[in-house]
Amino acid sequence: MPESTEPLTPRARLAVTAGKAAAAVSRAAGRGSGSVIGGRVALKVDPDLLGRLAGHLDVVLVSATNGKTTTTRLIAEALRAGGEVVSNALGANMPAGITSALAAGAKARFGVLEVDEKYLHAVARDVSPKVIALLNLSRDQLDRAAETRMMADHWRDGLEGSPATVVANCDDPLIVWAASASANVIWVAAGQEWKDDAWSCPACGGVLQRPDEHWACGDCGFERPSPTWQLSGEKVVDPHGSTWPIRLQLPGRANRANATTATAVAAFFGVPPQTALERMFSVTAVAGRYDVVTHQGRDVRLLLAKNPAGWLETFSLIDGAPAPVILAVNARGADGTDTSWLWDVDYTRLAGHPIAVLGDRKLDLAVRLEVAGLEFTVCEDLAEALRVSPPGRIEAIANYTAFQDLRRIVGN
CATH class of the missing domain: 3.40.1190.10 (Mur-like, catalytic domain)
Structure with missing residues (x-):
């Protein structure tokens, strides 16, 4: 067992309380789990709180x-x-998010x-x-x-x-x-x-x-x-x-x-x-990844791929039968705004799969797929992508914020 330590100082206890309050306000406002803002507030009150x-x-x-x-x-x-x-x-992996997590431990x-x-x-x-x-x-x-x-x-x-x-x-x-x-x-x-x-x-x-x-x-x-x-x-x-x-x-x-x-x-x-x-064996999904959800009468498996190595590993999960695929790419702050990495991904692995493309940077992705010689449909939203996809379970592959967008839409 780890060695016991002294109880938290009054300042540390105040920091934890302030962080939890900030997180609660964030959740009530529909701004997410509040773990990041809660950790930031707590660390402002006590910069040594993490340790x-x-x-x-x-x-x-x-x-x-x-x-x-x-x-x-x-x-x-x-x-x-x-x-x-x-x-x-849930993957809040910078000091603020880590601080919020440890406050519950x-x-x-x-x-x-x-x-x-x-x-x-x-x-x-x-x-x-x-x-x-x-x-x-x-x-x-x-x-x-x-x-x-x-x-x-x-x-x-x-x-x-x-x-x-x-x-x-x-x-x-x-x-x-x-x-x-x-x-x-x-x-x-x-x-x-x-x-x-x-x-x-x-x-x-x-x-x-x-x-x-x-x-x-x-x-x-x-x-x-x-x-x-x-x-x-x-x-x-x-x-x-x-x-x-x-x-x-x-x-x-x-x-x-x-x-x-x-x-x-x-x-x-x-x-x-x-x-x-x-x-x-008890782990069936991780923060929504690998979940199969039903939306508008279609079964959709949610897969996260954020960079060339991640896309390569994800493609290996859908080799075999040519299941319909939705590809979604954004380039917001959490994703990185440079989409040049799309050119490092071997999208020819998707040959034979019906492909629908969406996301903030769907046109960047469309150019990449066209150069790869693949057929695809550019869609405005998930509803359109589901309509144009042929029967069968759909594999939805998205980078970070595009993945979160899909989760919100399907209620996952």
Whole structure:
């Protein structure tokens, strides 16, 4: 169990109360959950509140370009076998949202927290995590996010000298570069389908050789470390060579990889793989992702894809029968306003699928699909997209704010 700490100071208690009040006002006004504004108000009252709220917790931080929210949810479910968990389950992953989440965890043992890549170092400094899980790094929000190599360097600087144990994906060279600065690393072979951001060596700039699953730099010798845990088909292989079947209600290889990392994290805290994986089976959706909803008489599965790597993983979920597809893209603040990443996505994977296009940047997406040689229909709204889609369950793939728009429309 974590060590007990002193009760919150009067200032900290006032900050928590003010934050909860601000969140309640936001919810009453229909402005969302209020977690972000609540956290901002609380941190204004007590700038040290985040560390105070985490003081009694065994904290796990999860960061990556893709898969943070799902992996955080899976880890939280696994660790509930060992005690109460507080988590930012809805994905508010900057300091304000994390502060709001922790304010509800006075009786918890574990804090399982998704953290935006840019804030990992700052949050880790404040909450003193026991474990940091690093999944992947790839291009995302190019107008406001650091280039992937810069982000890896930033993580590496932050991890140097950290007492936290890092659970890291050894198949992503950028993750290995960042995690190698830590003295305590558990390597997980979780795979890397998107490789376009990891062809050059992050240590020296040389070309990485990838003859098979192993990768190495021929110039400086930087190479893939041997994993302690690994994903093998639909099983987790533990450090002793024992295999454990992964049975999830979440689809796809990426989620099996997330479950493998979550199993390794849970084992660090003494939760056996079988127990951890059994608990993960209870997760059916994550903040609306993968939900199948019925709207206007049509079944629609909601899928989130925010960047080229995410779209590639999502396409793998709809391979096979040519189900109708709705693609929705916005470019608002939370998405990043630069849509040049559309040209990095291999939309030819959608050949044969009837495609409807909508969203604020539907014309940008339409140009990209036309260049890819695909047939599609540009629609003004979801109602029109449903009308033009042929029979069958519809796969709706959207980036962040477009996904939230769809959820509001279908009442999910």
